[in-house]
Amino acid sequence: MNSTSMSSLGVRKGSWTEQEDLLLRKCINKYGEGKWHLVPIRAGLNRCRKSCRLRWLNYLRPHIKRGDFASDEIDLILRLHKLLGNRWSLIAGRLPGRTANDVKNYWNTNLLRKVNITKIVPREKFKSKRGEISTKIEIIKPQARKFISNTEKNITNNIVIVDKEEECKEIISEKQTRDASIDNGDEWWANLLENCNDDVVEEEEGGGGGVTDYGKTITSLLHEEITPPLNGGGNIMQQEQSDGWDDFFVDIDIWDLLN
């Protein structure tokens, strides 16, 4: 992909050259991530802020994994997608070294087909590009959710969740009324998962783990998204090591359940 063009504003578009990568990398290493509107100027790049940000996040950032997805990664993607829908950044957050773009691309090119084949929905048959007869899947696609701040939490436990799956709504509303004094996102997830994951577990060949155990594991997997680490600021490179990757391995017991 070497084709490049200029936008109406005279900003370069298209594939990045090695020189541009070098300039961007130097700039980020010197000034750190963020302030993307300043990056093109600082780096001496004729690129828009978005292009710089994307190039860094998806390609240049350290520890980015390239190449094929491992089977455990694929399995986690499938499970998380079932729970979260197309929220690629959240899913990628649980896959060390993988970007949202990677996950999204992988899903669109590989897993979408795979899922379509495994989950049969009559009357929705279609033929894929590759000529495979497949079927459309009804993906449970959660809509935007509002995670309340700590101060809000102290006032009321009204976690606003909008989910297309009626079943989940019921669980949430039940949770709100029954358990209004509990100030912990874990329990909410546990309840959600205990109910929403029934079919996930059912699909497991050979059974896998128990629903409750699996629910708890996923709860811990997702916990960070609800209660982000408190270490605000600081070097982003250092943060990366402490707030994402290391914690992942605490939850590694999910793999036991997959066997």
Place this chain on the structure above:
DNA sequence: AATGACCCCAACCGCCAGGAA
């Protein structure tokens, strides 16, 4: 070897939310 069909994935686009002015 030539050609067309299909696949992969980097990059772009448009939209939205949050914060600052």
Place this chain on the structure above:
DNA sequence: GTTCCTGGCGGTTGGGGTCAT
């Protein structure tokens, strides 16, 4: 309260690579 700016996200595109004929 409104507007503007910025960061971030998901959907989509398109060009190069690969495969099949």
